[in-house]
Structures are given as structure tokens and as C-alpha cells.
Amino acid sequence: MSDAADMISPDERVRQVLAPFNEGPVQAAALLCDTHAAEAVAYRIVKSDLSYSELTYRELRVESEKFAAALAALGVGPGDRVATLMGKSRNYLTVLMGIWRLGAVHVPLFTAFAPGAIALRVFGSRAKVILCDPSQEGKLAPSEDIPPDAPWTIIVNGPSIQGNISFSELMSQEFAPVATATLMGDAPFIHIYTSGTTGTPKGVVLPVRVLASFRIYAEYGYDLRASDIFWNGADPGWAYGLYYGVVTSLLTGVTSVLLEGSFSPELTLGVLATVGVTNYAAAPTVYRSLRAANIAVPPGIKLRCASSAGEPLTPDVNTWATTALGVSVYDHYGQTEIGMAINNHHHPLLRRPIKAGSMGHAMPGWTAVILRTNSDEPASPNEVGRVAFDLKESPLAWFDGYFEQPEKSAEKFSPDGRWYYTGDVGSMDEDGYLYFSSRDDDVILMAGYRIGPSEVESVMNAHPAVMESAAIAVPDEVRGELLECFVVLRDAAKASDGLANELQQWVKSRYAAHAYPRTVHFTAALPKTPSGKVQRVVLKQQRRDELKSGKRQRDT
Numbered sequence: 042m043s044d045a046a047d048m049i050s051p052d053e054r055v056r057q058v059l060a061p062f063n064e065g066p067v068q069a070a071a072l073l074c075d076t077h078a079a080e081a082v083a084y085r086i087v088k089s090d091l092s093y094s095e096l097t098y099r100e101l102r103v104e105s106e107k108f109a110a111a112l113a114a115l116g117v118g119p120g121d122r123v124a125t126l127m128g129k130s131r132n133y134l135t136v137l138m139g140i141w142r143l144g145a146v147h148v149p150l151f152t153a154f155a156p157g158a159i160a161l162r163v164f165g166s167r168a169k170v171i172l173c174d175p176s177q178e179g180k181l182a183p184s185e186d187i188p189p190d191a192p193w194t195i196i197v198n199g200p201s202i203q204g205n206i207s208f209s210e211l212m213s214q215e216f217a218p219v220a221t222a223t224l225m226g227d228a229p230f231i232h233i234y235t236s237g238t239t240g241t242p243k244g245v246v247l248p249v250r251v252l253a254s255f256r257i258y259a260e261y262g263y264d265l266r267a268s269d270i271f272w273n274g275a276d277p278g279w280a281y282g283l284y285y286g287v288v289t290s291l292l293t294g295v296t297s298v299l300l301e302g303s304f305s306p307e308l309t310l311g312v313l314a315t316v317g318v319t320n321y322a323a324a325p326t327v328y329r330s331l332r333a334a335n336i337a338v339p340p341g342i343k344l345r346c347a348s349s350a351g352e353p354l355t356p357d358v359n360t361w362a363t364t365a366l367g368v369s370v371y372d373h374y375g376q377t378e379i380g381m382a383i384n385n386h387h388h389p390l391l392r393r394p395i396k397a398g399s400m401g402h403a404m405p406g407w408t409a410v411i412l413r414t415n416s417d418e419p420a421s422p423n424e425v426g427r428v429a430f431d432l433k434e435s436p437l438a439w440f441d442g443y444f445e446q447p448e449k450s451a452e453k454f455s456p457d458g459r460w461y462y463t464g465d466v467g468s469m470d471e472d473g474y475l476y477f478s479s480r481d482d483d484v485i486l487m488a489g490y491r492i493g494p495s496e497v498e499s500v501m502n503a504h505p506a507v508m509e510s511a512a513i514a515v516p517d518e519v520r521g522e523l524l525e526c527f528v529v530l531r532d533a534a535k536a537s538d539g540l541a542n543e544l545q546q547w548v549k550s551r552y553a554a555h556a557y558p559r560t561v562h563f564t565a566a567l568p569k570t571p572s573g574k575v576q577r578v579v580l581k582q583q584r585r586d587e588l589k590s591g592k593r594q595r596d597t
Contacts, residue, residue: 045260046260046261046388046390047389047390051261051390051391051405052405054257054260054405055253055257055405055406055436055437056436058253058256058257059250059253059406059436059437062226062249062250062252062253063226063250065225066223066224066225067223067224067225067226067249068221068222068223068224069141069142069144069222069224069230069249069252070105070138070141070142070221070222071221072252072292073138073141073252073288073291073292074098074101074102074105074138074142074291075098075102075221077098077294078098078294079097079098079099079102080097080098080099081097081098081294081296082095082096082097082296083096083097083098083101083134083290083291083294083296083297084096084131084134084290084296084297084298084299085270085296085297085298085299085316086129086130086131086299086301087298087299087300087301087302087312087315087316088301088302089301089302089303089308091308091311091312091315093315093316094131096131096134098294101134101135101138102138104135104138104139104212105135105138105139105142106139106142106218106219107139107212107216108135108136108138108139108211108212109139109140109142109143109219109221110216110217110218110219111139111211111212111214111216112139112140112143112145112170113143113216113217113219114216114217115169115170115194116169117143117145117169117170118143118144118145119143119144119145119222119224119228120144120145120146120228120229121145121146121169121170122145122146122147122148122166122167122168122169122232123136123140123145123146123147123148123168123169123170123171123172124147124148124149124150124162124163124166124168124170124171124172124193125137125147125148125149125150125171125172125173126150126152126154126159126171126172126173126174126177126180126181127152127172127173127174127177127198128152128174128301129276129277129299129300129301130174130198130299130301132198132208133198133277134287134299136172136208137287138291141222141230142219142221142222143219143222144222144223144224144228146166146229146230146231146232146246147230147231147232148162148163148166148168148231148232148233149231149233149277149278149279149283150162150163150171150278151276151278151279151553151555152174152176152177152278153278153553153554153555153556154180154552154553155180155549155550155551155552155553155554156180156181156184156186156187156551157186157500157551157552158496158552158553159180159181159186159187160186160187161234161241161242162234162242163193165234165241165242165244165444166232166244166444168193169192169193169194170193170194170195170196171193171194171195171196172196172198172208173195173196173197173198174197174198174199175197175198175199175200175201175202178195178197178201178202178203178205179202181195181203182203194206196208196211224249225249226248226249226250227248227249227250228248228249229246229247229248229249230247230248230249230251230252231246231247231251231283231288232244232245232246232247232444233245233247233280233283233377235280235376235377235378235491236484236491236492236493236496241496242493242496243443243444243446243449244443244444244445244446245377245378245440245443245444246444247439248439250439251380251439252288252292253406253437254380254406254437254439255284255285255288255289255292255380256289256292256293257404257405257406257437258285258289258380258381258384258404259285259289259292259293259295260388261384261386261387261388261390261391261404261405262348262373262381262384262386262387262388262404263285263289263320263322263346263348263387264320264346264386264387264388264389265289265293265295265320266295266320267294267295268319269295269296269319269320269345270295270296270297270298270316270317270318270319270320271290271295271296271297271298271318271319271320271321272286272297272298272300272312272313272316272318272320272321272322273285273286273289273290273297273321273322273323274286274300274304274309274321274322274323274324274327275322275323275324275350275351279490279491280375280376280377280380281322281324281350281351281375284380284381285322285381286299286322295320298312298316298318300312304327304330306330306331306333306334306336307334307336309323309327309331310331310336310338310339310342311339313342313344314339314340314341314342315341317341317343318342318343318344319343319344319345319346320344320345320346320347321344321346321347321348322347322348322349322350323348323349324349324350324351324352324488324521325349325351325352325353325354325355325358325370325372325521326351326352326488326519326520326521327349328347328349328354328358328361328362328370329355329358329518329519329520329521330519331361331365332357332358332361332362332365333518333519338365338366342366342367344366344367344368345368346368346371346387347362347366347368347369347370347371348370348371348372348373348387349370349371349372349373350372350373350374350375350381351486351490351491352486352521352522353372353398353400353477353521354370354372354400355398356397356398358370359395369395371384371385371386371387371395371401372384372385372399372400372401373385373400373401374400374401374475374477376463377491378440378453378461379407379430379438379439379440379461379463381404382403382404382407382409382430382437383400383401383402383403383404383407383409383475384400384401384402384404385399385400385401385402386401386402386404391405396470396472396474398476399470399474399475399476400467400475400476400477401474401475402473402474402475403430403475404437405437406435406436406437407430407435407437407438408430408431408434408435409428409429409430409431409469409475410429410430410431410460410469411424411425411426411427411428411429411467411468411469411475412426412427412429412460412462413426413427414426414427417455417459417460420468420469422469422470422471423468423469423470423471424468425466425467425468425478426466426467426468427462427463427465427466428463428465428466428467428475428477429460429461429462429463430460430461430463431459431460432454432458432459432460432461433459435461438461440453440461442454465477465478466478483512483513483514483577483578483581485512485513485514485522485524486514486521486522487514487517487520487521487522487523487524487555487556488520488521488555490555490556492512492524492556494511494512494513494577496552496556497510497512497524497526497548497552497556497557497558498510498511498512498526500547500548500551500552501526501528501544501547501548501558503551504543504544504547505531506530506531506532506535506540506544507528507529507530507531507544508529508530508531509528509529509567509575510526510527510528510529510567511526511527511567511575511577511580512524512525512526512558512577513525513526513527513577513580513581513584514581515581515584515585515588516585516588523559523560524556524557524558524559525558525559525560525561525562525584526544526548526558526560526561526562527562527564527567527580528544528561528562528563528564529563529564529565529566529567530563533563533565536563541561541563544558544561545557545558545559545561567580568580
């Protein structure tokens with residue numbers, strides 16, 4: 042907790058937190074569960090009616106020991122991949138801790154994914170077991186994406202309609218106890234996928250020693266205290282929610298909130314007030330939704346800290362938050378490949394005045410730089426360039442490349458291995474404040490979700506009526522960006538609102554429910570470079586110009 046960070050310098054604290062991972066083997070389950078006070082509350086699990094139950098560390102240890110033994114009986118061992126296609130629940134927490142107790146590797150799957158996106162990640166990671174909710178089981182049935190002899194075992198968190206193993210029945214059986222795994226710092230811990238502009242999603246394998254970086258973020262970024270009630274509202278199917286809504290919560294031992302219900306502004310404000318949240322984190326789109334809802338903030342909100350990540354925080358959010366919530370929202374920056382690394386830090390030792398539009402300063406253990414556009418030389422103050430990290434001066438860095446994708450991995454590092462390229466464009470002022478300008482790729486950030494345009498396009502192009510397509514982002518006041526798609530048809534005469542709706546449903550059912558194009562534009566051709574590469578930037582500028590001129594946007 043940041044109580045320990047109060048007593049020494051940030052640099053010394055980084056060395057202190059890293060030491061166990063550098064000196065020998067560690068037990069992830071001990072760090073995340075077993076060393077905390079047995080009767081301490083790990084989570085308040087809140088239902089949509091605002092009632093909640095509590096999960097203690099004693100209960101989490103007992104239940105996860107039982108599940109680890111069950112996994113071992115199914116042939117799972119250290120290093121094996123176990124995927125989850127689950128919503129937030131008590132059993133979800135038990136499953137994760139059981140995976141890590143055994144030394145296995147967690148593969149998160151977002152519940153909005155369609156079978157094709159799920160199959161790509163499960164086959165890519167070579168998962169041996171998949172845990173799923175009953176509502177998700179149908180996505181794992183044999184289909185064009187998943188063969189009838191798929192090489193994994195399915196465990197259903199409820200009644201199974203396909204004859205798969207029931208989680209409750211599995212947990213009612215007796216299995217030989219297993220020892221808590223002891224692992225070196227470089228052993229795999231999480232296997233997650235991130236989207237890019239080209240090709241398939243890329244696998245990112247987090248080693249156990251990533252826990253050091255997560256703890257430093259908890260202490261200096263969030264300023265988490267033992268007395269806090271913490272809530273990271275992001276979905277744990279994605280990096281920010283998993284890294285900092287689950288792993289970091291367990292690592293620090295702070296009492297955290299897990300909301301089982303779906304997001305709504307009313308429910309979010311109700312949870313903040315009813316459960317007594319003091320430290321809150323969410324994507325900017327959540328804060329914008331709360332503001333746009335224009336509903337009365339209930340009495341009893343006790344926020345001490347509020348943070349945001351996932352997309353740039355616009356200054357208007359704080360104009361609202363300081364009055365409505367009583368605190369300013371601090372913007373933080375990170376990536377799946379590095380975790381959080383640039384922050385407006387809450388900790389008093391690093392807290393500095395907020396500058397509108399700035400994502401703050403590099404976190405202890407990381408050294409951020411702006412490199413010039415065409416060379417690996419540091420840019421001048423206020424010069425727009427490439428956001429990068431100096432790996433020689435970043436002891437918390439852990440990413441060493443994408444899983445089994447050496448060519449994509451090489452693109453992230455300078456030839457001499459000194460610089461990690463984030464792929465983002467920004468600047469740094471004379472006071473060392475960093476500013477995000479744009480991505481140098483075309484990844485879409487919608488409501489905090491990172492969407493690779495190539496994934497959407499590959500699904501869209503599989504429709505028999507489509508010749509080719511291009512997915513882009515357009516600005517949106519609440520969600521940050523919206524996904525739209527330009528489509529060239531094989532027969533232009535078939536363009537219609539009905540076909541547009543059909544294409545939206547096609548993407549929704551074959552890729553992900555959250556990542557379908559809100560608008561489909563039929564066009565005769567896509568702009569391309571002389572080499573034939575689609576110029577998404579031209580389409581994005583075209584749509585921005587249209588929106589500025591008042592052309593109505595259809596959002597279906």
C-alpha cells in the first residue's frame with residue numbers, strides 16, 4: 042500500500058518492490074491472497090439492486106485451493122493456459138486465484154466476443170481449459186470457427202446445456218490437494234491479446250514479475266491506502282480492468298468492489314454512495330456518461346481519488362467532476378504491453394497541479410521520452426513526436442515481444458534495444474508534462490475498448506455482398522470515438538438501409554457485440570496508396586469534415 046511508499050524515495054521503493062522477483066522464486070497466490078489477513082474483506086460483490094455480499098481472503102484461499110486441485114485433476118499444470126469467458130462474480134475471482142495458485146496462466150476472453158474472436162485467442166494461446174458462464178456456452182459449441190474435436194475442456198459456471206462439466210459439481214468433489222506453485226519472476230502469469238491495425242490480434246504474455254509494476258502504480262498512481270474502498274469499474278476481459286481491477290486489488294489487499302450488473306449512470310452513482318467507494322477508476326466515457334445523464338448525485342459519496350484511463354481525458358470532465366463528485370479526475374496512460382506508466386499521480390510525493398489535456402509524468406520505474414518523428418533522438422520541448430520509453434532507465438519494464446510473432450515484436454523496439462515504441466504520438470512541455478496527440482496507427486478506442494480495424498474489416502469482407510471495407514473512428518462526445526465502416530459492394534445496386542443493418546449484425550454476431558460499425562457507408566472505391574494500401578486517414582478526415590459541416594450521422 043502507499044503507506045509504505047510514504048517513508049522512502051520512489052526510486053528506493055521501486056528497488057524494494059522488485060527485489061523479491063530478482064532474488065529468487067515467488068508464490069503468486071501468496072502475494073495475491075495468502076499473506077493478507079484471513080478475515081480481511083477482499084471484495085464487496087454488488088448486485089444491480091445495490092445489495093452486496095463480502096468475500097474474505099480466508100474464503101478466497103479455501104475456494105481457490107479446491108479449484109486448483111480440480112484443475113490439476115484435469116491435467117492442468119504450471120504454464121498451461123486456462124481461459125475465462127465469464128462475467129464478474131465470486132466464482133470468477135475463485136477461478137482466477139485457482140489458476141494462479143496452480144502456476145497456470147490466465148487467458149481473458151471478453152464476453153462480447155463472437156465465436157470467431159474467441160477461437161482465435163483460444164487456439165492462439167493453446168488453452169487447455171475454458172471456464173464460461175451459461176450465457177456464453179453456446180459460443181463454444183461446434184461451428185465454422187470451433188471444430189467438434191476442439192482440444193480443450195469446458196467448465197460451465199452453472200447448468201450446462203451441452204453436457205460440459207459443471208463448476209459447482211466439480212467444486213463438490215474431493216481432489217488431492219496441490220502445493221501452491223513457486224515460480225521464477227519470468228514465468229508466465231497472464232496471456233492476453235491486444236488489437237492492432239493489421240493482421241490478427243497479438244498475444245502479450247505477462248510474467249509474474251509484472252506484479253512489481255502493478256504495485257508501484259497502485260501506490261503512486263492510485264495512492265491506494267489500507268483504509269480505502271477501491272473500485273476499478275473497467276471490464277476484466279480487458280487489460281485495465283484485469284490488471285488493476287483484479288490483480289492490483291488482490292496484490293495490495295485493499296477492500297475492492299466488483300459489480301455484477303451492467304453499467305448505467307444511475308447504478309454507478311448508487312454503488313459509489315452505497316458501498317462507500319473512496320478510490321474510483323474508470324474510462325473517460327464513464328465520466329462523460331455520468332455527466333450527460335444529468336441526474337442528481339446521491340448523498341453519501343466519499344470519493345478521495347478518481348482516476349481515468351483507456352483514452353484521453355477531455356478537460357470538460359473535470360469541470361463537471363469537481364462539482365458533482367467533489368474531486369478532480371486524474372488522467373493516466375498505459376498499454377496492454379506495459380501496463381500504466383504515465384500518470385497524474387495521486388500520491389502526495391508525486392502529486393502535481395493538473396494541466397488540462399496532460400496525462401502527467403512518467404511513473405517511478407519508467408522513463409518516458411518523446412522521440413523525433415524520423416529519428417531516435419529526443420525531441421525538443423513542445424515538439425510533437427513519438428511517445429517512447431527508455432528501457433535502460435525503466436527497471437519496471439517487462440514486455441519482450443508478442444507471443445510467437447517475432448516480426449511484430451521487432452516493430453516495437455529500436456534496433457539497439459534501448460527504446461520501446463508505444464505507437465502513439467505526443468509531446469512534452471518544459472515542465473515535463475506529457476501530452477497525448479494521436480495514435481500513429483488506426484486503432485479505434487470506443488468507450489474504453491481497443492478495437493483493431495483489421496479485425497472488423499476481415500469479418501466484414503467475408504460477407505458475400507462485400508468486396509472490401511475500411512473501418513475508422515469518428516469523434517463522439519460520450520464514447521470518445523465511434524466505429525464506422527466504408528464498404529465497397531460487389532454489386533453497388535444492392536446498397537440499402539436494409540443491407541447496412543444486415544452488415545452491422547454480421548459483424549456483431551461474428552466478431553463482437555461491442556465492436557460493430559454504428560454507421561455503414563457504401564462507396565464506389567476506397568482511397569489507396571500507389572502500393573494499394575487503404576488510406577484510412579483520408580476516410581477519417583472526410584468524415585470529420587462532414588460532421589463539422591453538420592451532415593447527419595446515422596447511428597444504428
